[in-house]
Amino acid sequence: MAQALSPEPHSSARQSRPGWWRTARDFITSYPYLIPVLFFFVGWQLLPIVQSLRLSFTDDRFLDNQAPNWIGLDNYRTAIQQGLFWQGIKRALIFTAIFIPGMIFIPMIAAILVDRVTNNKVATVYRIILLIPSMIPAPLIFVLWVWMYDNYIGPINYFLVDRLGWFDLANAPLWLENNILIYFSIAFMEWWWGLGYHTMFFLAGLASIPRDLPDAARVDGAGEWRMFWGITIWRLLPIILVLTVVRFGSAMAVITEYIIMQGFDRNSSTYTWTMYMYDEAFRTGQQFRGYAAAIGWLGALFMLVVVAFLFYIFRSRD
Amino acid sequence: MTSLLVGPSGSQETQHAMASPRLPVLPSLRLVAKHSVLILLCSWVLAPLVWVVLHSVKAGPFKYFERAWPKEFQDPLWANYRWLWQDATLENPFYRSLSHSAVITLLTVFSTAVAAVLAGYALSHLSTPGSRVILGILVASMFFPTQVTALTGLFKIQYRLGLIDRPWSLFFPYTAMMVAVSVFVMRGVFQAVPKEIVDAARIDGAGSLRTLVGILLPMVRNGIVVVLILSFNLAWGEYLLASTLVNRRDNWTLAVLLGQGIGVAPGSAALLVVAMVPALIAFGIAQHWFLRGLQDGALRG
Incomplete structure (x- = not known):
């Protein structure tokens, strides 16, 4: 935090020239370094967003070669009246609510435990093992877990059916077919995937707690439990809040998981607003890119409102 | 690679538990609890990866229905991998x-x-x-x-x-x-x-x-x-x-x-x-x- 708030770097040689002169000179000496970043970021991040905003006010259809017409807010009006859009938002919210607690508290517990491992080598081994899934690219994870949840080759149902005998093949849980279970199945996979990476954040937070603080508390007779609620949780709170906001953003906008693990089934719980947008833009009918862009922007605006709200709540606590 | 990583961690960990003279008896119980939770988390992390490697060397008529340890292995073990690499042309x-x-x-x-x-x-x-x-x-x-x-x-x-x-x-x-x-x-x-x-x-x-x-x-x-x-x-x-x-x-x-x-x-x-x-x-x-x-x-x- 302190780093982020540190003052602007100042040039080493102060000149007696007027301010604009120095600004112009700084501009010439520093901006060449920013050209690559600006090239990529403006060209393939900012422009696409602006472009899709522009598209959302037109009736652009990819498959007929007519020039798109400006139709104002019609796309937005249609989307808001569509049950599918709101259902998509609702489904995304349910998934997010299930996903976030596990994505924060499991890594937090792991970090607190790793932080207490006194042998440095052992602690490093734990860190590396926990980080392994985070190093595997996204679709490989999803395909792997489709197999894990599979009723025929999947090891999860092997344990439940063959080992524990809780189910038989006829009533074994279908992790990805059941509309309620699938939220948990995908969330569980995401926890597995993000465990190590998020543990790193909490470890960085724990490292910032001065060592003598817990020691002093221990001398005063505070138990582990009281130390956690008295010291540790408050030191970790900023990280918890930031991760909540960041993970809210990624969980609401999940799409690749759903495409690979479930496909475009309008009755599935995974048919969220992102899937609806993709479906309209690239798969169904005339490929209504204008309408899809409007769905994308509506979803984004909805998310921004929630994020602003979260920031507001979290800020007032500090 | 995965098994290599698990091996040393287990052994070092027990050594560590024994060779910590500072800690009296009760915290050592705590030490065991701490490490067992961590080892549990690590096995959760590694299990799917171990499983997929096992699955990739399965053979036999029931390979699509066997859900844990393979009953039959490919012979040679890497046959499925060789199958990927043969025909090294861009047609593949x-x-x-x-x-x-x-x-x-x-x-x-x-x-x-x-x-x-x-x-x-x-x-x-x-x-x-x-x-x-x-x-x-x-x-x-x-x-x-x-x-x-x-x-x-x-x-x-x-x-x-x-x-x-x-x-x-x-x-x-x-x-x-x-x-x-x-x-x-x-x-x-x-x-x-x-x-x-x-x-x-x-x-x-x-x-x-x-x-x-x-x-x-x-x-x-x-x-x-x-x-x-x-x-x-x-x-x-x-x-x-x-x-x-x-x-x-x-x-x-x-x-x-x-x-x-x-x-x-x-x-x-x-x-x-x-x-x-x-x-x-x-x-x-x-x-x-x-x-x-x-x-x-x-x-x-």
Whole structure:
């Protein structure tokens, strides 16, 4: 935090020239370094967003070669009246609510435990093992877990059916077919995937707690439990809040998981607003890119409102 | 690789539990509890990976219904892997996808690293007018669902540029997606370099570029490793754009080939393992610097 708030770097040689002169000179000496970043970021991040905003006010259809017409807010009006859009938002919210607690508290517990491992080598081994899934690219994870949840080759149902005998093949849980279970199945996979990476954040937070603080508390007779609620949780709170906001953003906008693990089934719980947008833009009918862009922007605006709200709540606590 | 990692951790851990003279009897119980929870978490992490490797060497008539330890193994064990590698021509979909993925990944990793190093330097050690605005926009882009919202616009732009179905061109959007995070990592690492070192180089008459290349670059190595690994990870595995901006089967990347439903055969598991291995090797080689780099740069602030 302190780093982020540190003052602007100042040039080493102060000149007696007027301010604009120095600004112009700084501009010439520093901006060449920013050209690559600006090239990529403006060209393939900012422009696409602006472009899709522009598209959302037109009736652009990819498959007929007519020039798109400006139709104002019609796309937005249609989307808001569509049950599918709101259902998509609702489904995304349910998934997010299930996903976030596990994505924060499991890594937090792991970090607190790793932080207490006194042998440095052992602690490093734990860190590396926990980080392994985070190093595997996204679709490989999803395909792997489709197999894990599979009723025929999947090891999860092997344990439940063959080992524990809780189910038989006829009533074994279908992790990805059941509309309620699938939220948990995908969330569980995401926890597995993000465990190590998020543990790193909490470890960085724990490292910032001065060592003598817990020691002093221990001398005063505070138990582990009281130390956690008295010291540790408050030191970790900023990280918890930031991760909540960041993970809210990624969980609401999940799409690749759903495409690979479930496909475009309008009755599935995974048919969220992102899937609806993709479906309209690239798969169904005339490929209504204008309408899809409007769905994308509506979803984004909805998310921004929630994020602003979260920031507001979290800020007032500090 | 996985079993190698588990082995030493187990043995060292018991040694450690025995050889801690400071702790009386009761905390040692606590020590056991701590390590057993951690070992449980680690086995949760490793189990699916072990399982997929086992699945990739299964054989026999029931290989599609065997759900744990294989009853029959392939003979030789790597038969499914050999099956992938034979017919080493571009007619083989596996090879074609692999070569597309390799090209895209190299381009992305290179351009992201160069862009992030230069910008991180400018935003930490040069007086850059408007640096706060740039940083603010980069932060904002991380809180905005860019990938989904930009998709339609991105298709339009690539279409106008004639880059649809040109797999190499995916490195433009990939680099753009990585820029925000990478710049923050590099800026954090550069800020850890004392100002005096930069000033001293200046006084010796080195220009800003020579200061960067000659003096600072070796000092920010950990951050560069983080950027390399993160961008490798994205480019090697990105699915959404790779399946949207590329239509023809011939141009699929490895991620799309895997994601488009490859069935559950052991041969597919071998393909998955082959796709995972480069990422794990890269991490294995770089983990030392990666952990340092995360601590230095990525996790600050």
